Amino acid sequence: MQGGPISQQEEHAIIAIDWIHFTPWASLTGGLLLGIAAALFILVNGRILGISGIVGALLPLRRGDTGWRIAFLVGLGAAPVTLRLLAPATLLAAPRIAADVVTIVAAGLLVGYGTRLGSGCTSGHGICGLSRLSPRSLVATACFMGAGFATVFVIRHLI
Amino acid sequence: MTRNTFLRTTECAVGLIFGWGLMLSGMTDxxxxxxxxxxxxxxxxxLAFVMGxxxxxxFAAFALARQRTGSLLGGALHLPARKDIDRPLVIGALLFGAGWGLAxxxxxxxxxxxxxxxxxxxxFVAAMxxxxxxxALTDRETPGARQAPLR
Incomplete structure (x- = not known):
């Protein structure tokens, strides 16, 4: 690998690109699949594909309006084992989870409460909402992206 | 196969495709x-390529959906109708983003x-x-009020 010229350029750039981890084709392919899933869900099933809404509305544990949510989640949960069988070469080595246990719990609570309060997450607002040009989703996506950038900056570069 | 079984099968398949997409894209790392x-x-x-x-x-799918009055299987199209930008939306998204950035x-x-x-x-999922x-416990609105009305 001849990384010299690139890293020299990077020292002068405002944003240095992490070429080692950059996976444009895999990420674009994965993104297209996410879009196809969202497209099928609205056109075939008439539903918005939003994970926090699909999961969160199950929590009051009431009857009714649950079958489609559970069916979707069963499929989602079957993704790792099926991909391992069908296309093992595409699998990650292992997810890099650097956060400690306390941080994981705090993050989970924030994500759970925040997505319900804000009526959506990366899928419902970020994919479906932006695809619909929904002003609510545009604001929500700007807010959670901004908060994500800010949090990582504080943790990695200020603390 | 009854209509209901067919619906559940398609919903399960969509979940599977979505899960594959998340794994291929790198979002699960x-x-x-x-x-x-x-x-x-x-x-x-x-991740910009994932979103793109x-x-x-x-975008194409929702443009098609907007021109329809029902799903391809003849069911209702559950499209959100709310347009107001309120405090819960902003505060909730900010809290979510902070948690996303933490872990x-x-x-x-x-x-x-x-x-x-x-x-x-x-x-993480247990905490989520x-x-x-x-x-759900602290939400004072009547159950179902947060659900977008059907069109």
Whole structure:
């Protein structure tokens, strides 16, 4: 690998690109699949594909309006084992989870409460909402992206 | 196959495709997500390609959906109708973003990674369900009021 010229350029750039981890084709392919899933869900099933809404509305544990949510989640949960069988070469080595246990719990609570309060997450607002040009989703996506950038900056570069 | 069985099968298939998409895209790797959220470090722009690919397909699909009065299977189209930008939307999204930046997990990838057998993802999902339950307990609105009205 001849990384010299690139890293020299990077020292002068405002944003240095992490070429080692950059996976444009895999990420674009994965993104297209996410879009196809969202497209099928609205056109075939008439539903918005939003994970926090699909999961969160199950929590009051009431009857009714649950079958489609559970069916979707069963499929989602079957993704790792099926991909391992069908296309093992595409699998990650292992997810890099650097956060400690306390941080994981705090993050989970924030994500759970925040997505319900804000009526959506990366899928419902970020994919479906932006695809619909929904002003609510545009604001929500700007807010959670901004908060994500800010949090990582504080943790990695200020603390 | 009854209509109901067919519906449940298609919903399950959509969940499966979505899970594959999350895995292929790299969203199930918190290290990669944080590499995207870290603008000041060596920046990994991959997640912009995830969103770009997803929205390119989604945009066409929702443009089609808007011209229809029902789903392809003849059911209702549950399209959100709200347009107001209120405090809960903004505050909720900010809290979510902070949690996303802390661990690198958002709800879908956390569920898929839990299903692949990662103990830390299981812990995250348990805490996430706790946060969702907390919201359900403290939400003063009548049940179903947050659900978008059907068109």
């Amino acid at each position: 918190p290290g990669k997500v944080l590499g995207f959220l870290d603008l000041a470090g060596p920046w990994d722009p991959s 690919g997803a929205i390119a397909v989604g 690198g997990f958002c709800p879908g990838p956390a569920l898929v990674t839990m299903a692949s057998g990662e103990p830390k993802a299981l812990l 369900l706790g946060g969702m339950a907390l919201h």
